[in-house]
Amino acid sequence: MIRIVCLLLLIPVLLAPPAATADDQTELIAKIDGCIGRISSPADHADLCMGVHVDPCTRAEGGDTTQAMVACINTEITAWETVMERELANLRTRLDDEQTGVLHAAQRAWVAFRTADCEFPHVFVRGTLSQPWAADCIMQHTARRALELRSFIDYLEY
Numbered sequence: 001m002i003r004i005v006c007l008l009l010l011i012p013v014l015l016a017p018p019a020a021t022a023d024d025q026t027e028l029i030a031k032i033d034g035c036i037g038r039i040s041s042p043a044d045h046a047d048l049c050m051g052v053h054v055d056p057c058t059r060a061e062g063g064d065t066t067q068a069m070v071a072c073i074n075t076e077i078t079a080w081e082t083v084m085e086r087e088l089a090n091l092r093t094r095l096d097d098e099q100t101g102v103l104h105a106a107q108r109a110w111v112a113f114r115t116a117d118c119e120f121p122h123v124f125v126r127g128t129l130s131q132p133w134a135a136d137c138i139m140q141h142t143a144r145r146a147l148e149l150r151s152f153i154d155y156l157e158y
Contacts, residue, residue: 028053028079036083036150050143053079054136066128073135077142084146091149094156114141 035049057063057072088107092100118137121130 024075025079025082028076029082032079032083036147049147050076050080050140052076054139066131069132070135073132073139077135077139080139080142080146084142084149087146087149087153091153094153110145114138114145117141 031052032049035052053076054069054072057075058069062068063072088103092103095103114137118134118141121133121137124130125133
């Protein structure tokens with residue numbers, strides 16, 4: 001009986017998509033960059049590039065469990081965070097000291113907002129659905145912020 005219970009507990013782990021490797025992350029970031037490059041105004045069309053990994057990952061076999069959905073979303077969050085940090089660093093090199101200070105304060109405030117906003121699904125739903133919902137919230141905010149930072153750079157280059 002104990003063996004059966006242990007096996008039942010392992011089924012979601014066995015069926016979940018494998019964790020992303022560094023090469024997978026590099027490939028995903030390239031996919032995101034390719035999507036961003038195809039749209040004319042990135043900040044206005046963030047939804048077109050979000051989910052490039054999540055959608056196929058959650059449709060794969062075993063991707064419909066809560067654990068698998070969160071894993072898929074977290075993989076894309078990591079990629080968007082890398083893109084956001086790259087865009088932030090790129091923007092900082094183009095700013096004077098005053099602009100850099102204000103950007104730094106804005107980024108800290110944005111992180112606090114994202115954290116608070118994405119906690120809401122946990123208290124709103126108070127169930128299993130809250131996990132992918134909150135993770136998706138983080139992914140969407142991060143993608144939009146990355147693209148917003150990119151639009152500042154686009155403005156400077158225009």
